[in-house]
Amino acid sequence: LHKLDDGNHESDRDFYMKGHDGNKSHSFERIKEGRSLVIPNACISLLGTTQPGPISDFVSRSLRRGKEDNGFVQRFGLYIWPDLTQIWKKSTRYPDEEARDKAWVIFQKLDKLTCESVGASPISEYVTIPYLHFTADAQPIWDVFRNELEINLRSGELEPAFEAHLGKYRGLAATLALINHLVDVGHGPVGVEALL
Numbered sequence: 001l002h003k004l005d006d007g008n009h010e011s012d013r014d015f016y017m018k019g020h021d022g023n024k025s026h027s028f029e030r031i032k033e034g035r036s037l038v039i040p041n042a043c044i045s046l047l048g049t050t051q052p053g054p055i056s057d058f059v060s061r062s063l064r065r066g067k068e069d070n071g072f073v074q075r076f077g078l079y080i081w082p083d084l085t086q087i088w089k090k091s092t093r094y095p096d097e098e099a100r101d102k103a104w105v106i107f108q109k110l111d112k113l114t115c116e117s118v119g120a121s122p123i124s125e126y127v128t129i130p131y132l133h134f135t136a137d138a139q140p141i142w143d144v145f146r147n148e149l150e151i152n153l154r155s156g157e158l159e160p161a162f163e164a165h166l167g168k169y170r171g172l173a174a175t176l177a178l179i180n181h182l183v184d185v186g187h188g189p190v191g192v193e194a195l196l
Contacts, residue, residue: 015044180193
């Protein structure tokens with residue numbers, strides 16, 4: 001993240017900004033290889049850890065209403081930091097191999113999905129990204145969520161940075177529901193359980 005502030009890495013920030021939604025292509029030059037590469041519908045997921053100090057500094061700078069206030073931080077919608085208690089207990093538990101193996105099977109399953117295997121609407125002149133609908137009983141739940149979200153976003157009562165953060169929930173909530181659905185069911189419309 002700190003490299004993005006370096007004048008030599010501004011194109012990296014643009015790449016991460018474009019890669020948030022998965023609905024834009026990205027092209028770049030491989031000068032040494034003498035070719036151009038295009039990633040259609042580039043979508044980036046970042047996994048990893050950091051300490052609270054560096055991330056706090058990065059977030060604070062984005063709240064100052066300058067060039068850093070560009071919606072980049074809001075694209076990291078799943079920031080978490082554990083709440084530590086004053087009680088410490090030595091862990092004697094070994095890593096959960098069964099959970100690790102289950103996760104690996106899920107990653108492999110998701111990696112092999114195709115539009116056809118999940119029953120997604122095909123790409124056409126007007127549909128550039130395949131999609132799945134909600135089921136008839138999940139759609140009203142989504143509609144209530146989206147309605148409340150949009151009213152809250154338009155209330156004028158939110159700090160601009162927090163409003164921008166919540167604005168990403170339109171896509172984030174639907175994306176998480178889709179992931180839940182593809183992991184648990186694997187095809188067809190996204191149901192209530194995945195959405196909840």
